Amino acid sequence: MQTAEGVAVLVEEAAAATRYLCAGAHLDEEFARKVVEEIEDEHHRAYAPTFGINIMLVHQHARQALQRVADRDTGLVVCLLVSLALQPALTLVMWVLMVFISGPPAGLDPRPARLRHPVSGQQGGGQVRVVVGAVVRLLIALAAMAIVAEFAPILPWPLVWIHGLVPDLIIGYPLLVLIPWIITWQERSSAWHIVSKRLTSRGFATGYPNGVPEGPITDGNITVYSGYSPFIGSGVELDSWSTTTRLNATRDLVGDIPPQREPWTVPVTAGELVEGLVAQLSELGQETTDSADGIAGLTVTEKLFVDGTVVRQNAVRLSGLTKAVLPDENSTPEYWIPEEIVRRYRGYHRGPIRHCLRSQVAAWGADLVLSVFLQVTVSGGTLYLESTTFLLPPVKEAYRVADSVVDAPAPEVSYLPADRAGGDDSVLGAQSVAAGFLALVSSPVRLYRALRAPARRRKRNSELLQAIKSDLTFDYGARLSLRDLASGPNYRNYFQRVDVARISRQIHLRTLDFVATTLVERDIDVSELLERRTAVYNSGVLMTGGAMHGTIVAGQGNTVIEQVPTDERAKKKK
Known part of the structure; x- marks a missing residue:
C-alpha cells in the first residue's frame, strides 16, 4: 500500500522530465527555437510521442526564453546602429574583432563551486580565473579600439565622422562594450533566476501545487510517422x-505415420x-x-x-x-x-x-x-x-542544473544581483563579458530572424495547405521528438x-x-x-x-x- 509521501514522490518523478525540458529552453537557445518551431510551424503534421511530458508547458518557457533573447538583441542592435551612425569605420572593424576577443561561450551557472577548470575539468576554484579573464577581455577590447581609432582618420570621409582618440573611445567603448555587457548581464541574470528559483523541485511544486497540468496526449494507440523508422520518439x-x-x-x-490425416x-x-x-x-x-x-x-x-x-x-x-x-x-x-x-x-x-x-x-x-x-x-x-x-535515455546533464541549487525563498522577479538567485554576482557578470561580445556580433541576424518569424510561419502554413490540397501523398507524419532531442548520450x-x-x-x-x-x-x-x-x-x-x-x-x-x-x-x- 502506498503512503501519501510515496504518492507525492511519484507525482514529482512524473513532473521531473517536464521540468528539465523547461529548464533546457532557458539554458539552450537552439533547443528553445526547436521547440517553438515544432509547436508553431507544424500545424498539419503529427507530434511525436512525448511520454507524459507537457509539451505546451515547455513551449511556454521556450517562448519566454526567446522573447527575452529578442529583447536583448533589440538593445544590442540599437547600440550597433548608433555606433555605426557616429563611427562607421570603428564600428565595422570592432564588430569583426569581437569574434576573436570573446573566446568560447560560457555556460549559465554563476556558482563558483560549479565552475570547471579548462584543462583538468575539475569543479571549484574557478571564480578568480573567470573574473580575471573578463578583465583581460575588457582591456583587450579597449586596446583594440584605441589602435583602430588611431588609424581610422586615414579612411575617407563617409567612414569617419569623428576624429580624435579620446572622442572615439568615449563614444565607441560604451556603445560597443559596456552597454552590451550590461544588457547581456541582465538577460542572463533573468534566465538564471527562472532556472534556479522557479524550475527547482520545490519551486516547480510551488508554482503548480495541484500537480503539473496535463498537456495534449500525443502517445495514443496510433503513430503517424515520417521517414524510415516508425518508432519516432522512442530513443x-x-x-x-x-x-x-x-x-x-x-x-x-x-x-509409423498414420496413412490418413485430417x-x-x-x-x-x-x-x-x-x-x-x-x-x-x-x-x-x-x-x-x-x-x-x-x-x-x-x-x-x-x-x-x-x-x-x-x-x-x-x-x-x-x-x-x-x-x-x-x-x-x-x-x-x-x-x-x-x-x-x-x-x-x-x-x-x-x-x-x-x-x-x-x-x-x-x-x-x-x-x-x-x-x-x-x-x-x-x-x-x-x-x-x-x-x-x-x-x-536520460535528459542531458546540462538541463538538470536546477537540481543542484539549494532552494531558498525568492521574489517573483529578479534581475540583479545574481547571488539572490543562488549564484555569485561577480561570476555571472564576468561570464557576461564574453557572452555580450558574441551576442553583439550575432544580434542583427538573430533579431532579423525573430522579426521575420511571424511572416515566415504564415507563408509556410499557406504552402502546407496548398500541398495538402494538391498532393495526396502529403506527409502527415511526425518528424522530430522534443524529448529525444533533449536526451543525453549516456546512462547517469x-x-x-x-x-x-x-x-x-x-x-x-x-x-x-x-x-x-x-x-x-x-x-x-x-x-x-x-x-x-x-x-x-x-x-x-x-x-x-x-x-x-x-x-x-x-x-x-x-x-x-x-x-x-x-x-x-x-x-x-x-
Whole structure:
C-alpha cells in the first residue's frame, strides 16, 4: 500500500522530465527555437510521442526564453546602429574583432563551486580565473579600439565622422562594450533566476501545487510517422531479435505415420496470440503479492504505425482508417482511434501500416523510457515474431542544473544581483563579458530572424495547405521528438543500465514463455522458440545506436565483444 509521501514522490518523478525540458529552453537557445518551431510551424503534421511530458508547458518557457533573447538583441542592435551612425569605420572593424576577443561561450551557472577548470575539468576554484579573464577581455577590447581609432582618420570621409582618440573611445567603448555587457548581464541574470528559483523541485511544486497540468496526449494507440523508422520518439535501438516457427504438429520420430490425416489448418492466429500476450504482459505490470516478479509502471498498448504519406491513399481510405485518423485533412492527425480498428490490423503484414504490441516502462522518475515493440504474424503456416527494444535515455546533464541549487525563498522577479538567485554576482557578470561580445556580433541576424518569424510561419502554413490540397501523398507524419532531442548520450547511473537489462529480459521471457505454452497446448513443435528463449536468457543488451554501447552478460561462459569505433581502431593499430 502506498503512503501519501510515496504518492507525492511519484507525482514529482512524473513532473521531473517536464521540468528539465523547461529548464533546457532557458539554458539552450537552439533547443528553445526547436521547440517553438515544432509547436508553431507544424500545424498539419503529427507530434511525436512525448511520454507524459507537457509539451505546451515547455513551449511556454521556450517562448519566454526567446522573447527575452529578442529583447536583448533589440538593445544590442540599437547600440550597433548608433555606433555605426557616429563611427562607421570603428564600428565595422570592432564588430569583426569581437569574434576573436570573446573566446568560447560560457555556460549559465554563476556558482563558483560549479565552475570547471579548462584543462583538468575539475569543479571549484574557478571564480578568480573567470573574473580575471573578463578583465583581460575588457582591456583587450579597449586596446583594440584605441589602435583602430588611431588609424581610422586615414579612411575617407563617409567612414569617419569623428576624429580624435579620446572622442572615439568615449563614444565607441560604451556603445560597443559596456552597454552590451550590461544588457547581456541582465538577460542572463533573468534566465538564471527562472532556472534556479522557479524550475527547482520545490519551486516547480510551488508554482503548480495541484500537480503539473496535463498537456495534449500525443502517445495514443496510433503513430503517424515520417521517414524510415516508425518508432519516432522512442530513443535509440538497444537490441532486436526475431524467430520463425513452422506451425507443424509434434510427432515422434520413431514409428509409423498414420496413412490418413485430417486436412491441416492453422492451429493458432495472430489475433489469439496478441490477445493472450496483452493479458500476460499486463499481469506482469501489476506489482502485487501474487506477482512477485512484476514490473512497476509497465503499460501494454496495441498500436498502429502508419506512414504519413499513405494516410489519404485509396486503399487506406476504403478501410475506414483515413476517416478515423484524419477527420480534418487540414488539421493534425488523431492520436487515438477506435480499438476495433486497431484490432483489425492484428497480424497485418503488407504495406506501411503495421500493428505492434508495445510494452513500455518509465523508470527512474521517467528519466528512462524503455519500449519493447513486438510484431506477431502468422502467414503460410509460419509464425513470425519480431521484437525491437528502444531506450529513451536520460535528459542531458546540462538541463538538470536546477537540481543542484539549494532552494531558498525568492521574489517573483529578479534581475540583479545574481547571488539572490543562488549564484555569485561577480561570476555571472564576468561570464557576461564574453557572452555580450558574441551576442553583439550575432544580434542583427538573430533579431532579423525573430522579426521575420511571424511572416515566415504564415507563408509556410499557406504552402502546407496548398500541398495538402494538391498532393495526396502529403506527409502527415511526425518528424522530430522534443524529448529525444533533449536526451543525453549516456546512462547517469550504473544501476540504470542494470534495470534496463533486467526489465527487457523479463518482458522477452514472459513473451516467449506464453507463446511456447500456447503452441505446446496445440501440439506444435516449439524447439526453435525454446532456443530463442535460451539465447535471450543468457544474452546481454547491446545498444546498436547512439553513444551508449556495451553489454550486460548473464550466464556462465558468455563473452563480451567490445565495440570500438573505426577511428579508435586505427589509433590502436598505429
